[in-house]
Amino acid sequence: MVGALDRLKGLFNIDINSPIINVVYKKNSDNTTNSHNEVEYNKSERKLDVILDNISPEKNEKLKPIIGELINEDHKLLEEETADSLRGLIEYNENPGEDTQIKKFFKDILQPLDYEALESALYLRKKFAEGNDVSKAKRDLRERFGDRGGNIANLCTGGYFEDFLKPLYNSSPDKFKQLYESIVGKSIIAIFVHKNMDEDEIAYQLSTKITACKKYGIDFLHIRGIGQSNVQKIKEFIEEHKDEFDFDDKMIYESDDKGIIMVELLLDS
Amino acid sequence: MEEREECSFIFTKSAKEDILDLLDKKVGDRGTIVEKDNPEQEVLSFESQELSLEEFGGVQKGSEVFISNNIVSLMKLAKKG
Numbered sequence: 001m002v003g004a005l006d007r008l009k010g011l012f013n014i015d016i017n018s019p020i021i022n023v024v025y026k027k028n029s030d031n032t033t034n035s036h037n038e039v040e041y042n043k044s045e046r047k048l049d050v051i052l053d054n055i056s057p058e059k060n061e062k063l064k065p066i067i068g069e070l071i072n073e074d075h076k077l078l079e080e081e082t083a084d085s086l087r088g089l090i091e092y093n094e095n096p097g098e099d100t101q102i103k104k105f106f107k108d109i110l111q112p113l114d115y116e117a118l119e120s121a122l123y124l125r126k127k128f129a130e131g132n133d134v135s136k137a138k139r140d141l142r143e144r145f146g147d148r149g150g151n152i153a154n155l156c157t158g159g160y161f162e163d164f165l166k167p168l169y170n171s172s173p174d175k176f177k178q179l180y181e182s183i184v185g186k187s188i189i190a191i192f193v194h195k196n197m198d199e200d201e202i203a204y205q206l207s208t209k210i211t212a213c214k215k216y217g218i219d220f221l222h223i224r225g226i227g228q229s230n231v232q233k234i235k236e237f238i239e240e241h242k243d244e245f246d247f248d249d250k251m252i253y254e255s256d257d258k259g260i261i262m263v264e265l266l267l268d269s
Numbered sequence: 270m271e272e273r274e275e276c277s278f279i280f281t282k283s284a285k286e287d288i289l290d291l292l293d294k295k296v297g298d299r300g301t302i303v304e305k306d307n308p309e310q311e312v313l314s315f316e317s318q319e320l321s322l323e324e325f326g327g328v329q330k331g332s333e334v335f336i337s338n339n340i341v342s343l344m345k346l347a348k349k350g
Contacts, residue, residue: 005276019276020276021275021276023276023277023278024280024281025281025287025288026280026283027281027283027284027287029283030281030283030284052287053287060291063291064291067288067292068292068333070278071328071329071333072330073330074330075277075330076328076329076330076336077278077279077280077327078277078278078279078280078327078328078336079279079281079326079338080279080282081282081338082326082327082336082338082343083277083279085338085340086343086346089340089343092347093347093348116341116344116345117341120340123340123344124340136340137340140339140340140341141340143339
């Protein structure tokens with residue numbers, strides 16, 4: 001039986017004996033040279049480019065059932081960045097490494113949607129640690145789960161699931177249940193400063209979260225930032241406002257090479 | 270049983286609308302993907318959500334199951350293998 005790939009070769013009269021392992025549907029605008037060819041084959045990469053804007057309308061109509069057929073043959077047809085992301089996620093799931101423990105721990109503790117967010121947040125954290133741009137992944141979490149998704153991403157990257165929530169659950173499941181919503185829903189234990197956050201917003205969050213932490217018997221609050229401008233913003237804020245807020249002491253942890261700052265405010269609860 | 274050739278099929282971001290056309294879909298008035306012949310009919314992702322052109326990440330088998338490029342959706346897909 002002739003498969004979809006063979007029919008594709010037939011449609012464009014491609015006489016290639018070596019295997020094709022990548023078919024890329026693209027436009028002329030994707031190429032650096034303006035090709036008039038319908039297809040281009042790269043032998044070393046075994047890649048076939050199908051240049052869609054060079055295909056006649058008649059041939060386009062013949063291409064349609066072939067596309068349908070390749071999907072029916074259980075091939076995925078993916079946008080290239082999506083394909084990269086999916087590949088990365090499959091590799092990660094095959095070997096989550098240290099994340100296995102935290103996933104196992106929280107799987108039956110968290111509500112299903114929060115656990116879904118945590119799984120993606122753990123992957124985001126891994127890619128961030130590897131130096132990748134994770135801004136889309138973070139936006140995706142916010143888009144899917146609102147502020148809660150963003151909070152889970154930030155808390156996960158900050159290590160709070162391992163270092164605070166897990167020990168809290170182990171010491172007192174009841175206290176965990178009491179505090180969980182405030183921590184994950186409202187992020188009361190940490191302020192994550194971002195580029196669009198001004199001084200007034202930091203001050204507002206600081207004031208409300210100090211009050212919330214004291215109410216729940218939490219004796220610390222963190223202010224965190226990533227990137228030079230956020231680090232600078234936090235340092236300036238702490239210096240200019242140190243007398244205004246009700247905390248006992250502070251510790252500053254900074255990593256110049258990673259561009260990360262964490263200010264730990266110790267609270268008299 | 271005939272073995273399926275191992276080959277990946279991808280498209281560039283700029284080719285998204287052309288791919289939709291090849292699948293007899295298009296971007297509707299609200300910016301979401303709809304059936305070309307019946308623009309009232311929204312095309313839903315495998316999570317039964319509407320998809321914008323920006324979110325459109327691809328298609329897989331299952332009566333043309335559309336894929337969102339949101340990381341949460343892709344994580345679900347990755348877990349299925």
